Amino acid sequence: RPANMPIMVEDIMKLLCSISEERKMKAAVKHSGRGALVTGAVAFVGGLVGGPPGLAVGGAVGGLLGAWMTSGQFKPIPQIIMELPPSEQQKLFNEAAAIVRHLEWTDAVQLTALVMGSEALQQQLLAMLVSYINKELRAEVRYDD
Structure with missing residues (x-):
């Protein structure tokens, strides 16, 4: 069915949204580099302003800010x-x-119903989605219960 390809893409996106919503999945793009930069910068400023005690306080404050x-x-x-x-x-x-x-399937509703009726298909799609998010978006996936 190449003619209605955009519709199929939309159907699949809706399906993936439904599955990930049901599992309450979230993802975080890691900004660890930025966090480390802030930690270092605040510790450095603390050291300049208050010497060794300032460095300790700056490191602690920077660490909290970075986290x-x-x-x-x-x-x-x-x-x-x-x-x-x-x-x-x-x-x-x-x-x-x-x-x-x-x-x-003819639409997203029917496709979603077919997949929701199959635990095996849901698991395969979730595994693919988690892998895609980790690999392509370099993000960490979390489930909120």
């Missing part, structure tokens, strides 16, 4: 999927389509 900056960056995976550029959605579609190619 705070790298945490809380979690976004719901459905939001991440929908914000992907078309080329990335196409990549994700190709991987997901390989998993559901034997299914016949």
Whole structure:
């Protein structure tokens, strides 16, 4: 069905959103480099201003600030999927389509119902999605219960 390819991509994106939403999946793009930079910079300024005690205080404050900056960056995976550029959605579609190619569906609702009825298909799609997010987006996936 190459003629309605954009519709199929949209169907698959909706399916992946449904599955990841049901599992309450979130992902965090790691900003650890930025956190380390802040930690070092604040420790350095503390050392300049207050000598060795200032360095200790600066290191502690910088560490907290760095940790705070790298945490809380979690976004719901459905939001991440929908914000992907078309080329990335196409990549994700190709991987997901390989998993559901034997299914016949007319719209996202029917496709989602077929997949939700199969634990095996859900697991395959989730594994693919987690792998994609780790590899392509260099993000960490978390499940909120």
